[in-house]
Amino acid sequence: MTQAAPIGRTRDAEPADFDHVQDWVFDLDNTLYPRHTDLFSQIDKRMTAFVAELLQMEPDEAKLLQKDLYRRHGTTLRGLMEEHRVDPDAFLSFVHDIDYSWLAPDPALGEEIRRLPGRKFIFTNGDRGHAERTARMLGILDHFEDIFDIVAAGLVPKPAGETYDKFMGLHRIDGPRAAMFEDLARNLEVPARVGMRTVLVAPRNFESTLGDYWEHEGREADHIDFVTDDLATFLRRIQGA
Structure with missing residues (x-):
């Protein structure tokens, strides 16, 4: 080797x-x-929107929580699964519904x-x-x-x-x-x-x-x-x- x-x-x-x-x-x-290129910013915004809708939070508050989940769990999804039992398929489908023409x-x-x-x-x-x-x-x-x-x-x-x-x-x-x-x-x-x-x-x-x-x-x-x-x-x- x-x-x-x-x-x-x-x-x-x-x-x-x-x-x-x-x-x-x-x-x-x-x-x-x-x-x-900033493609990921679209995903980031949709993650915030998902959290806001799920937990009925204001956008600014949802963004803070999203970032906290990301930092503590490695991904926002993992944090939502661990703490809120979120369906991963629903989350992934929602956050990746973005405009790829930016690339x-x-x-x-x-x-x-x-x-x-x-x-x-x-x-x-x-x-x-x-x-x-x-x-x-x-x-x-x-x-x-x-x-x-x-x-x-x-x-x-x-x-x-x-x-x-x-x-x-x-x-x-x-x-x-x-x-x-x-x-x-x-x-x-x-x-x-x-x-x-x-x-x-x-x-x-x-x-x-x-x-x-x-x-x-x-x-x-x-x-x-x-x-x-x-x-x-x-x-x-x-x-x-």
Whole structure:
């Protein structure tokens, strides 16, 4: 078994840092498309609307509760299931009823994902339908071996260790021969622990308008090997182009 060498984020990634990787794992939202695309804001607003209707709350109050559930449970859905016995199918159907025309095809990203050696996966806390629609709009859906969604995870979201175990077991992924790309640092802790290369996809100059501040906690942590704000360029660089 080839062990990945330790990495420091003070230098740029090189092809040698990833030449052992045979499985490439990508989060979906704010990772395969840039955060400034702001597609996820539609989902966020619909989650707030769902909470407001369910609990008969004012929108501002519902948003505060939604964010609290998200932070404490990993996803708003998990929090609603745990604390309010919400039907997950109804929630997922409602929050993913959005306008995907906000996304434009990304042929540059598609080409770099296509060129990666080995298997490629989408691993998301969203559902398969949302992942398929998003990847199809980006023009990258056909490059992936499979999509592991929140339903496949038994509705237990990242960063729960059991969810990574389920994903890796299903696809027989060897951690030291894999790499994972994520926009949330906390979701890379388990991948780092099992030996994966970890890449945080995040804006270089964080602004509060791009998300809750706590979502970006840990971006300087030791379990992050590399940080990039341009996924296509990063993939091109590590493939020696």
